[in-house]
Amino acid sequence: MTTVFVLNGPNLNALGKREPGIYGTTTLADIEAGCRASGEALGIDIDFRQSNHEGDLVDWIHEAADAASAVVINAGAYTHTSVALHDAIRSIAPKPVVEVHLSNIHAREAFRHKSMIAPVTLGMICGFGPMSYTLALHALAARL
Numbered sequence: 671m672t673t674v675f676v677l678n679g680p681n682l683n684a685l686g687k688r689e690p691g692i693y694g695t696t697t698l699a700d701i702e703a704g705c706r707a708s709g710e711a712l713g714i715d716i717d718f719r720q721s722n723h724e725g726d727l728v729d730w731i732h733e734a735a736d737a738a739s740a741v742v743i744n745a746g747a748y749t750h751t752s753v754a755l756h757d758a759i760r761s762i763a764p765k766p767v768v769e770v771h772l773s774n775i776h777a778r779e780a781f782r783h784k785s786m787i788a789p790v791t792l793g794m795i796c797g798f799g800p801m802s803y804t805l806a807l808h809a810l811a812a813r814l
Contacts, residue, residue, distance in 0.1 A: 671715045672814055674807065675738040676705050677730050678720035679746030685772075693772050696800045705742075708804045712811040724748055724755070731758040734765065739814055741767040742806045749775070749785050760790040766813055768806040771796035 678698065681688060686697035702718045709716040717738065719730055727745065734741050741762075748755055749769070759767050767790070774797030775782045788794050793809065795802045 671713065672739045672811075673715040673717055673737065674709065674810060675730060675734045675741045676702075676716055676718045676803065677727055677741060677743045677745075678718075679724075679727055679744060679748045680722040681746055682744060683720050683722065692778075694799050701800045701803055704800055705803050705807065708807045712807060714807060714811060716807075724752060728754050728758045731755070731762060731767075735762040738765070740765060740810045742770055742803060742810070743767060743787070743791075744770045744772070744803075745787060749787055750782055752786055756786045756790055759787055763790070766792040766810060768792055768809060769794040769796075770802040770806050772799050772802060773797060 682698050685693055685701070686695050698720060705716050705718055721727060727748065731741065745752065745755055769785060769787055769791045785794065792813070795805045798805060
């Protein structure tokens with residue numbers, strides 16, 4: 671079975687409580703359940719993880735080089751700052767990586783408009799709330 675790592679960065683563990691006007695009331699556990707349901711329908715095994723630590727995300731991307739067919743990543747705030755994540759994603763090419771965001775980062779504060787990881791991903795899906803993850807999984811299933 672195809673395995674997709676779904677990686678989540680800082681503060682995503684607080685979903686459901688953190689700024690519900692921006693991020694909604696869906697929890698990360700709810701998103702994980704949705705990813706698992708979508709994965710089952712698509713024939714994809716989901717390995718779902720979250721960390722507030724940049725190095726964990728880098729390590730998991732490196733692990734995905736051998737253990738996964740693709741990666742979905744919501745890097746949270748590291749999206750806008752992390753050369754380390756950019757380099758880690760680049761290091762596993764041509765493995766497909768899809769960047770996701772719950773909110774539309776281009777309609778928010780100016781510092782959120784630039785993604786450090788977008789140039790090394792297959793694509794970005796943002797602004798569709800939890801459905802951003804489902805859309806990424808469907809895109810990867812079609813690609814794989």
